[in-house]
Amino acid sequence: MTLRSTSAKIALIPLATIGVLAGSADAAAGASSSTTVKAVETDFHIALSKKTFGPGTYTFVAVNKGQTTHALEITGPGLHASTADISPGQSAKLKVVFKSGGAYDVFCPIPGHKMLGMNVNLKVSGPAAAVSKNTTKSTMASGSGAVSF
Numbered sequence: 001m002t003l004r005s006t007s008a009k010i011a012l013i014p015l016a017t018i019g020v021l022a023g024s025a026d027a028a029a030g031a032s033s034s035t036t037v038k039a040v041e042t043d044f045h046i047a048l049s050k051k052t053f054g055p056g057t058y059t060f061v062a063v064n065k066g067q068t069t070h071a072l073e074i075t076g077p078g079l080h081a082s083t084a085d086i087s088p089g090q091s092a093k094l095k096v097v098f099k100s101g102g103a104y105d106v107f108c109p110i111p112g113h114k115m116l117g118m119n120v121n122l123k124v125s126g127p128a129a130a131v132s133k134n135t136t137k138s139t140m141a142s143g144s145g146a147v148s149f
């Protein structure tokens, strides 16, 4: 029994994206609202069906319309996700969560392809992440009430 043409390229969703489903108190319903974004990959370009982004959950559908193998990788604040390799004519889904505003990068991780133009810089609108990795900068924080929300 061999899996042949079943396109068993299921995108692995890193645990990191699952862990932080924000604990907003008003999240009563609608937990599964994901915006679908088509990412058409050619040699060597990525065309996204959506131009503006805000924080939220997105399902990128990467379609390889090129002649060579591609893949789709997305990085950004607290995010690093990637599909498996996508053969010409195939497609793969990649579900990601943009937790905050900032600069994100959508590109093809196949060596050389990003440099050849398979690179889209996304600006996600909205407040930037509350970066909590302040390196040791000897700040005299004398009991400043860090208000959380």
Ligand SMILES: [Cu+2]
Pocket (backbone or CB within 6 Å): 069, 070, 071, 108, 109, 110, 113, 118
């Ligand atoms: Cu590629």
